[in-house]
Amino acid sequence: MDLFAVAFYVFAILIIGSAAIMVFSRNIVHSAFALMFTLAGVAVFYALLYAGFVAVTQLLVYVGGILVLILFGVMLTTRGYFEKVRTRTVNLVPSTIFAAIIGLMLIAVYVTTEWTLMPLEDGEVTLTGLGELLLTDFMLPFQVAGVLLLLCIIGAVLMAARTRHPHPPAGKSSQEGPGGPSYGEGTGRS
Amino acid sequence: MVLPEWLAEPGLNHFLVVSAVLFSLGLLAVISRRNIIMVLMGIELILNSANLNFVAFSRYGLLSLDGHMIALFVIIIAAAEAAVALAIALNIYNQFGSVDVEQISELKE
Numbered sequence: 001m002d003l004f005a006v007a008f009y010v011f012a013i014l015i016i017g018s019a020a021i022m023v024f025s026r027n028i029v030h031s032a033f034a035l036m037f038t039l040a041g042v043a044v045f046y047a048l049l050y051a052g053f054v055a056v057t058q059l060l061v062y063v064g065g066i067l068v069l070i071l072f073g074v075m076l077t078t079r080g081y082f083e084k085v086r087t088r089t090v091n092l093v094p095s096t097i098f099a100a101i102i103g104l105m106l107i108a109v110y111v112t113t114e115w116t117l118m119p120l121e122d123g124e125v126t127l128t129g130l131g132e133l134l135l136t137d138f139m140l141p142f143q144v145a146g147v148l149l150l151l152c153i154i155g156a157v158l159m160a161a162r163t164r165h166p167h168p169p170a171g172k173s174s175q176e177g178p179g180g181p182s183y184g185e186g187t188g189r190s
Numbered sequence: 191m192v193l194p195e196w197l198a199e200p201g202l203n204h205f206l207v208v209s210a211v212l213f214s215l216g217l218l219a220v221i222s223r224r225n226i227i228m229v230l231m232g233i234e235l236i237l238n239s240a241n242l243n244f245v246a247f248s249r250y251g252l253l254s255l256d257g258h259m260i261a262l263f264v265i266i267i268a269a270a271e272a273a274v275a276l277a278i279a280l281n282i283y284n285q286f287g288s289v290d291v292e293q294i295s296e297l298k299e
Contacts, residue, residue, distance in 0.1 A: 004200065005198060005199065005200050008204065009200075012208050015208060015212065016208065016211050016212070019211075019212055019215045020215060022231060023215050023216075023218050023222075023223075028225055028227060028228060031228060032231070035231050035235070038235065039238065042238050042241070045208070045242060046245050049245050049248075049249040051248070051249070051258050054241075054245055054258050054265075057262060057265055058241075058265065061265050061268075062234070062238075065269060065272075066234065066268065066269055066272045070230065070234075070272065070276070073227050073230070073276040073279055073280070076280055076283070077227065077279055077280065077289045088223075088224040088225070088290065089223055089224065090222060090292075091221075091222055092222055095218055095221045095222040098217075099215070099217045100214060102213075102217060103210050103211055103213065103214030106210035106214070107206075107210045107211075110203060110206040110207060110210060111203055111206075115202060115250070116251060118250065118251060118252060120250070126255060129255045130258060130259065130262075133255055137256075138259050138263075145263060145267075148266075148267075148270055149266065149269075149270055152270035152273050152274050153273070155274055156273040156274050156276075156277040159274070159277035159278060159280075160276075160280050160281070162281070
């Protein structure tokens with residue numbers, strides 16, 4: 001059992017365990033921090049698969065960017081203190097059975113398929129190849145991704161800056177008239 | 191400690207199994223949690239499992255550096271999606287006073 005196998009199993013347990021904590025934790029801040037460990041473990045997996053640049057990008061973009069964004073989202077969309085940041089889980093048993101069936105079917109397909117495998121070679125530096133691909137074969141997706149990011153920046157700023165109710169009424173949908181839909185069962189929790 | 195052959199040497203299937211488990215956990219988060227931020231985190235988990243498949247196939251299969259490129263583009267899309275989705279979540283919170291996806295049932299006030 002070499003170092004690769006040991007690293008694989010340790011980080012596989014880390015990834016799956018913290019992903020399970022993320023899904024089943026009732027505190028959303030705990031979920032966000034468990035997601036951080038999952039993302040870092042996936043970055044280690046990329047490094048194990050000789051994808052160094054993707055691993056670094058994963059750490060920079062996911063752990064450094066998206067996770068901070070998610071934590072900001074958690075803080076901006078909850079009232080009160082963090083002890084009260086509880087979220088609701090519905091239909092836990094049927095959805096767990098459904099997700100388990102989907103996962104087992106995926107695993108069965110993965111394991112039973114005869115994949116066309118290449119002989120393993122030692123990894124080389126992927127950065128030069130990625131740069132060349134980015135300016136030759138992937139030129140159009142590269143530019144389109146740049147335009148997409150620009151559009152997303154503008155759209156996100158425009159949407160997030162447009163505030164109508166700076167102090168929203170608590171449990172708004174429970175105050176509706178008798179004709180309106182009544183979803184007031186979970187509004188009083190925060 | 192003697193391990194069986196398929197366990198001692200992690201190959202393509204091991205990475206695929208981890209990615210399948212990640213996918214089903216992300217699916218579980220999407221369909222069972224009712225906070226919109228949790229749904230977003232589940233989507234991130236699903237995207238990560240797809241990315242792990244791409245990189246694993248580019249190491250073990252015939253998908254050479256193209257797999258890395260696709261993974262990078264998926265990361266770009268995920269970042270853009272997270273930014274826009276959180277802006278939408280903030281707007282929803284301002285409109286409805288809650289981010290519970292079951293209470294968001296109207297398009298217009």
